[in-house]
Amino acid sequence: MxxxxxxxxxxxxxxxxxxxxxxxxxxxxxxxxxxxxxxxxxxxxxxxxxxxxxxxxxxxxxxxxxxxxxxxxxxxxxxxxxxxxxxxxxxxxxxxxxxxxxxxxxxxxxxxxxxxxxxxxxxxxxxxxxxxxxxxxxxxxxxxxxxxxxxxxxxxxxxxxxxxxxxxxxxxxxxxxxxxxxxxxxxxxxxxxxxxxxxxxxxxxxxxxxxxxxxxxxxxxxxxxxxxxxxxxxxxxxxxxxxxxxxxxxxxxxxxxxxxxxxxxxxxxxxxxxxxxxxxxxxxxxxxxxxxxxxxWPYPWHADERGYASRGALSGSLRLSDGRPASRAAIFLGDTNATAPTLDQGEGYYYRTYAGADGSFHIAHVRAGNYTLHAWPGVGSGIGDVSTVFRAPVTIRSNGSATALDALSWVVPKHKPLFQIGALDRTATGFGLAGGRHEHARARGCPAALNFTVGVDGMEKWCFAQGQPGTWAVRFKAGPGDVGPATLTVSLAAYSAGASAGVYVNDERVGELGPRTLGPGDPSLYRSGTLAGEWRFLEWPAKVREGENVVEFRIAPNSRDKANAANIAMRGFMWDSVLLRLN
The missing domain is CATH 2.70.98.10 (Beta-galactosidase; Chain A, domain 5)
Structure with a gap:
């Protein structure tokens, strides 16, 4: 090579x-x-x-x-x-x-x-x-x-x-x-x-x-x-x-x-x-x-004493614990013992690829050293229902040899999903108005109020961003075998501070989307973002009853709304996935 x-x-x-x-x-x-x-x-x-x-x-x-x-x-x-x-x-x-x-x-x-x-x-x-x-x-x-x-x-x-x-x-x-x-x-x-x-x-x-x-x-x-x-x-x-x-x-x-x-x-x-x-x-x-x-790359004419030429290759195969291959999983080699999300890691050297349809992956020319391998569902993967992230330590040796990992098992929870809107791929892919080129103020096209009926509406009805005062509701029916304790998973592709929402299941407040739960905002929505930003992931316990159920995200009006009417829609939540599953 x-x-x-x-x-x-x-x-x-x-x-x-x-x-x-x-x-x-x-x-x-x-x-x-x-x-x-x-x-x-x-x-x-x-x-x-x-x-x-x-x-x-x-x-x-x-x-x-x-x-x-x-x-x-x-x-x-x-x-x-x-x-x-x-x-x-x-x-x-x-x-x-x-x-x-x-x-x-x-x-x-x-x-x-x-x-x-x-x-x-x-x-x-x-x-x-x-x-x-x-x-x-x-x-x-x-x-x-x-x-x-x-x-x-x-x-x-x-x-x-x-x-x-x-x-x-x-x-x-x-x-x-x-x-x-x-x-x-x-x-x-x-x-x-x-x-x-x-x-x-x-x-x-x-x-x-x-x-x-x-x-x-x-x-x-x-x-x-x-x-x-x-x-x-x-x-x-x-x-x-x-x-x-x-x-x-x-x-x-x-x-x-x-x-x-x-x-x-x-x-x-x-x-x-x-x-x-x-x-x-x-x-x-x-x-x-x-x-x-x-x-x-790496250029043969460039050499230094800091490890530029000391590289090896990494290969492996990743399969879910339920037997599925980790098709099109995003693979990231990052810092060891890092507390920062993968998007925010930047002190060292980083490698990114996607697994194939069979879950196999290969990365060439990796600098020698210790890394943490991360994996999550990528866009278009067949594992968009997986809510966990795979992590494993990896060492690349300095002698230029290839590192072949054993077959890796990604443990995923067993659960019965009641509904899911959007794949857990850290992007707004598939939602209304999402994706394409960066475009200023596209979120203004999303409604203040939205009603989504599971089994009737396609995911394109769920707009990619919510920021205006109002309520977005997901309605679904549960049969006798689908009642009891459940977990509501909300994954956001981005959050631009300036809006907060109460999260309700059947009129019971189970959580909140806002600075107290999401931390500092990122500027994606007001900097023309249409697909992603800083990923957030939250889960709350909920109860499902027989018959009609509703999950709601309620943004209450506040005193700043009138003064900031032109920009209010560009503050809030860019959606990744909403998933409700029985425990």
Whole structure:
């Protein structure tokens, strides 16, 4: 496999070499605070902590924008490369590794003679405990007019639209003169972080005067340094609302859709290498390059003393205790002894895949170390009634050998379900208005009152989000053999604080959905989320009687509703599953 990856990388270089015959990459000190690096195709001038001048085909792609920088906790802390002079730390016939050092850590640019762009990686030295850590480009708003993610290929909002908006209704959210809301969060997407899948996003447009197409892309061949599980979503691109810069985010430790993410990193924790890539603006070319990078990962040219090359493979097979295979289960390798949910884990390295129809799974190129394997029903799995999570310790040895787990048994409770609305897959898949692209305020389309009759209504009648004052009711009939003590399971795909609901079974209050039971809210509903956010799971005892029964979720009006009428539907609950079973 290592030989194959080497030849894949060689093919990448050969394809680029066929375009031209340039000289070596260069690195120049212009003065005590200014440095320039690049090759015969592009170069960037770094002043202090910022890459301020990016030249490509005779055009400065930064212009009046902020350029390239690294920061944590939003824009509150921008790294300054003043710990020691930038320098070349490694050089070979094919690549030049240039390091910029800050008190928090080292940012590396890896250049080759023909590469349009650069590989980058960051090595922690003393980052504080944080939630958000990113690299980014802020490029010319005249040149970069469009953005591309796996969900959208669309124009960026124009600065004039933001300036002319009649009202700002939330975080980077406005209402224009026509009464239409728009927000940067519509350009969010689920981060493609499954092992073996291409990961790419970018901004593109046309260069002034020549009209030549130009695109700037982030491509992640590896994903193990990224935080979160399969349902991690992030803001990738947007228009900056003060200056109009076209913003290309690289959220290597992101928190845009999480309730909590506050991690401490060991010295030497490394993010990357990833590829920052320039082309003619073609998304198809960027996606093809992403497939090549994914196949070549982990890169044979990158080596360090921190375990990058010390890897092994993991395989196993998972079956439920009732005999069913764990078909399409989500498989996650995460931290040992972690109390944080899988979405919020971010201190180490992480691996994500899905089991096959027979419950088997395989993950290649896992860093040596100790992990906890987690499994839960994935979207479209045949085990959406399973309310438990499988966990098991896993050790990957440092000698590069494969780790084959014994047949794993996932213990699931025996119970008699009376009804279930929605699979327990941590998403709102299948509910009314759920899924598709991120879209602002879609929850406003969900009703204040809803009546669902088991055996009559399809799950699409159950809207994906409840936030308005009112009652949602599930009605069902129970025969003589279906009465007695029961358990009501409520699983939420997300919860945005601002609404609370009493939970009733046959007019008896059994529980509550709100901050006291769900903890801090996540921003998914008011940041254009339509499918998932921070998963919550609750169970309460209930009693089922013969004949007619009703389960209700009642949101009472409060004094804030009238003042906040436009946004009230975007606060509340995004549904995953409602399950009632006899004990």
């Amino acid at each position: 290592a030989v194959l990856r080497f030849w894949l990388w060689a093919l990448v270089l050969a394809a680029a070499s066929a375009l031209a015959k340039p000289g070596d990459p260069f690195f120049k000190k212009l003065n005590e605070k200014t440095y320039q690096l690049g090759n015969d195709f592009w170069n960037v001038t770094v002043i202090g902590g910022f890459g301020k001048r990016l030249m490509y085909n005779g055009v400065d792609l930064v212009g009046n924008a902020s350029g390239h920088y690294v920061s944590y906790n939003g824009a509150a802390n921008n790294l300054s490369w003043n710990l020691s002079p930038p320098r070349i730390v490694r050089k070979s016939g094919e690549y030049t590794d240039i390091m910029f050092s800050a008190a928090e850590g080292d940012m590396h640019w890896v250049l080759t003679p023909t590469l349009l762009g650069a590989y980058q990686y960051f090595v922690n030295r003393a980052l504080p405990r944080l939630g958000e850590f990113r690299t980014l480009w802020r490029l010319s708003n005249d040149t970069f007019t469009h953005g591309w993610t796996t969900e959208r290929d669309a124009p960026l909002a124009r600065l004039a639209e933001m300036q002319e908006a009649t009202q700002k209704t939330g975080d980077e959210t406005w209402v224009n003169a026509q009464g239409v809301s728009f927000t940067k969060y519509d350009l969010s997407t689920f981060l493609p972080n499954i092992e073996g899948e291409p990961t790419v996003w970018g901004i593109y447009g046309k260069m002034p005067k020549s009209g030549e197409g130009i695109g700037s892309w982030y491509i992640h061949g590896g994903k193990d340094y990224l935080n979160g599980d399969h349902l991690k979503q992030e803001l990738m691109i947007h228009r900056e609302s003060i200056t109009g810069d076209a913003v290309q985010l690289n959220m290597i430790h992101g928190t845009h859709y999480q309730a909590r993410s506050n991690d401490a990193f060991a010295p030497g924790k490394t993010w990357g290498p990833w590829l920052w890539y320039l082309n003619n603006g073609s998304a198809a070319d960027a996606l093809a390059r992403a497939r090549t990078e994914t196949a070549a």
